[in-house]
Amino acid sequence: MGTERRPLFCDQALAARIERAEADFMTQCTAAARGRAEGFAMPLAGGVATFADTDSPFNKVAGLGFAGVPADAELAEVEAAFQAHGCPVQVELAALGDPAIGELLTGRGYRLVSFENVLGRALSEAGAAAMPPGIEVRSSGDDELAQWLALDADAVAHPDTEGVPSHEEFPYEVVENSTRDMVATGIRRYSALRDGTLAGVASFRVSGTIAQLTGAATAPRHRRHGVQTALLAARLAAAAAAGCELAVVTTQPGSKSHQNVQRQGFDLLYTRAILVK
Structure with missing residues (x-):
């Protein structure tokens, strides 16, 4: 009989590594779009807020939840930057991140619109x-x-x-x-x-x-x-x-x-x- 495969377990440390990789990728993609549009990449509590171009899938906040809770002033600055481009603020928040961030965002008027799954092997x-x-x-x-x-x-x-x-x-x-x-x-x-x-x-x-x-x-x-x-x-x-x-x-x-x-x-x-x- 073969050895039964054990499902891969993800703790907060592994999730933090994956989210940092995602934030770094969004930063690089946004930099690549700079020749076409005036975007930005703003560090935010261990993650990053990026705007690449109008309607781009790279317009988001990624990587939050593993380096503290962002201050209200930091979030206000990010929200103003997106607003200046006529773009809503989209935050992709890992379930293994600090739950205080979800409470903070909903208190500021953010609404839950969807989920996505992160799988690994x-x-x-x-x-x-x-x-x-x-x-x-x-x-x-x-x-x-x-x-x-x-x-x-x-x-x-x-x-x-x-x-x-x-x-x-x-x-x-x-x-x-x-x-x-x-x-x-x-x-x-x-x-x-x-x-x-x-x-x-x-x-x-x-x-x-x-x-x-x-x-x-x-x-x-x-x-x-x-x-x-x-x-x-x-x-x-x-x-x-x-x-x-x-x-x-x-x-x-x-x-x-x-x-x-x-x-x-x-x-x-x-x-x-x-x-x-």
Whole structure:
């Protein structure tokens, strides 16, 4: 009999590392957008408030909860900065963070609009997964960047309908620009070909010993054929080879992506509450 796999346990120290990695990534993405828009990245109680561009998915507050409670004056400064850009303030607050922050935010008029799940997998357990038949995954070079970006944006424009729907929708141009900003930070890109045709794209970044899976998309006509499974297996193997000990991913609760990563051995680490003012 094989040894039963133990679910990965996430304590506050691990959650703090993951949230710091997220805050650092948002800072880098915002910096990459500066040639196109006048944004900002403001430190806030161990996290960061970022504005990259109009309607950008990088307009948020990330990483709070693990380095004290922000002062009212600090929050007021952040809120004024977002207001100057005509942008609501969105805070992604980890359930393992200081609960006093949630109380502070709701007292200032923030409302709960959604949740997202953070899942993880120890890469010491990662083995070479078999690729589904007819699918090849390879690193994606600059020669196909335009195709890579277009497939990603088109897939986001036609989301799967399983699970809790996202509270956000982004125009095609915004998705393409924000993904280009991610590429500028140095994420590692992959393409999946199904029967020789570009069918899916994905990426990850290394933050210390953490591999952040920074996105994956499958063209609608190639869905339900194992493309996501193949892209996930390839990135896990690459992350392990890069010396990472843990892979993390964010998904919508109950989504197809949530199901796919759980099938590949990911465990739910914690939930983020999305609060907006």
